[in-house]
Amino acid sequence: MNELSFDELVERVIAAEKPILLTHTRPDGDTVGSCAALASIFGAMGRNPIVVSPDPIPRRLSFLSGGKWFAPVKEYPSDSTVIAVDVASPQQLGELQSVFSGDLALSFMIDHHERGVAFAPRYLRSDASAVGEIVYDLALALVEKGVLKSVPPFAVNAIFASVSSDSGCFKYSNVTPRTHRIAASLIELGADAPEINRLLFDVKTEEILRAEGYVASHVSTTPDKKIAWVLVTDAIRDEMGLLDEHFETAIDVVRSLEGVEIAMTVKESPDGKFKVSLRSTGLDVAKIAATLGGGGHARAAGCSLSTCTAEEAARIAVDAVKAEMY
Ligand SMILES: [Mn+2]
Incomplete structure (x- = not known):
């Protein structure tokens, strides 16, 4: 499977009709946050995105998954663009592996797992703390190209949640100066960092x-x-x-x-x-x-x-x- 350049990723996102975004099994804040952000971006582009998860999304992430994009869908249009987000291997699609094959096969994947498996054309950035860092770059590129007027506020918060989640609230060794710069930019764009971090890390059922x-x-x-x-x-x-x-x-x-x-x-x-x-x-x-x-x-x-x-x-x-x- 071929590796995509960032420009190719941007082109594919711009060309994506009826996007279906797939999370990995046992969804975490990165896969859910990145899917939510991408859905919000596709929504702003007038594309009618949906998010599909192989497992139920944990209640603590409901502030990311409460939107209409996450509602269950009975049938998927055969001309959908299927995008795996933060999915490191086909096994991580769980039961979706058989659903998204044949006519509905994956169009491409966006990932940051260094030892992940490319099972579709893949954009990989293994130095990203979270897929959210990639979605951030993508959002800015779309704004620069005039495809988006601005990064939708929901996407700003969802990207922040994705990065904060996979970096353990900016504590893990995957955090780079760039991770902090992205977080700072997101806060400048209006991300509610204290509330997102509280929901992700301080609130427990x-x-x-x-x-x-x-x-x-x-x-x-x-x-x-x-x-x-x-x-x-x-x-x-x-x-x-x-x-x-x-x-x-x-x-x-x-x-x-x-x-x-x-x-x-x-x-x-x-x-x-x-x-x-x-x-x-x-x-x-x-x-x-x-x-x-x-x-x-x-x-x-x-x-x-x-x-x-x-x-x-x-x-x-x-x-x-x-x-x-x-
Ligand atoms: Mn991740």
């Missing part, structure tokens, strides 16, 4: 708070406390009356433990596999995840393991980390 409490009291570590992990199984979720989405911040709780260099969560998936998420303070976890059939970024990666129990999956993942660490 009761369910998420309970999930974090569980995680905090069930962290396992290696004797040197450098590797820490927690298991989240169906049985635990059922017992607590919680859903998978309530454990989205579990990894942050694990990585907050003093001395931890590699944090992991092992979560049972609906497909019966165990999804392992890895976060690192230095070690390249994308490389470790790749040895287990996964991928991601150097300091945030993941893979899916087909084992009988979560304990087994954790042991395999911990062993893979140890092999790289010691």
Whole structure:
């Protein structure tokens, strides 16, 4: 699959009729924020965009997904332009993989995952902290070309949310001076930074708070406390009356433990596999995840393991980390 230049991306966006924007599975603030921003931009261009997600969008992101673009659609026009946003592999489309094939195959993808897979013509910028940084450039290019009068206020806020979300509120190592410059420009354009950051990082539902409490009291570590992990199984979720989405911040709780260099969560998936998420303070976890059939970024990666129990999956993942660490 070919790689697109930025100019080619801009041309494709300008040419896109009936755009369908696809988020990745377990949608996060970047994929939802970038889709919402692009939908707002396409809307301002008079294009009637829609956003389709393979999984329900978490309630905490509803300030981004409340618009008409996110309403379920019964049928997709066959002449749609299908665009994957922040989707690193075909597997990350979940059940949408089979929906968007054949006549409705992907037109192109916009991504920032260094080790992502190009399964359609792709615009990739792996030095972007979030796809939102790319959408920002795109919005400015469209304004410069006169395609847009200005960046719609909703898009300004959605881009800010995307960047803030994937950068952990500008805390992670993927943040560059450019990330801050983009954020500053967005604030100048009217982004409500304090409110967006509050909604993304400070507000937690009761369910998420309970999930974090569980995680905090069930962290396992290696004797040197450098590797820490927690298991989240169906049985635990059922017992607590919680859903998978309530454990989205579990990894942050694990990585907050003093001395931890590699944090992991092992979560049972609906497909019966165990999804392992890895976060690192230095070690390249994308490389470790790749040895287990996964991928991601150097300091945030993941893979899916087909084992009988979560304990087994954790042991395999911990062993893979140890092999790289010691
Ligand atoms: Mn992203």
